[in-house]
Amino acid sequence: MKSIHYMKDTKAFWQERNKAREVLDQKRQTTSYTEKTQIAEKLRSDANLLKRARILSSKP
């Protein structure tokens, strides 16, 4: 099968995305204690929801 040069072709794309992610991470780190607590609670709630999720179908 022909090799698809994924890494090379999308380098610029990932640079832009990673930069945006870093900005978001920094923003979250400097947010208030109250907001951090709200985010932590949301993550706990989402994690519990995902624990109850189940796979219905999967490609072989």
Place this chain on the structure above:
Amino acid sequence: MALKEVIICLNRLKTEGIIQDYAIGGGYAVMFYDIPMTTYDLDVLVVLPTEDDYHALYEYFRNKGAKIENVYIFIEEMPVQFFPNYISPLFDSAIEESNVVDLEGVSCKFVRVEHLVLLLLTSFRPKDKIRIESLLNKVNKGLLERLIKRFDDEKHTLYERYQSLLAGT
């Protein structure tokens, strides 16, 4: 702000034809397959054949008054990053072979764990390495190695990264 509401919104995007299909990847997929972890944003791989379709997706949310910051679209206050399939055949493959998942009565798709590891091998930040190490005991190693071979570059970057993690486990 709950994940379920965001997924309902993603399903609506599909019904309305704004996107053709989607699969969740990133930190939320890691949480689904493995362990609770800190992640702020939701990564969604989407089938959008052209760049115009990608811009139309942003326009759709802009018209609805959604907050858009950098590449993030805030859905139900959750920052969502969309990864269009025209960027990479790997995204295509990840969406095409994703798992259909029931989330308390709401159907959605998550990339399969082998594709998730492959996507993490491409980004390969320190936290991605930790995530991969946690996920390795959940993958079909034969399938993962076939995918690495299929999507690797001529320097075998992904394979080398994979081997370096196997050596460390």
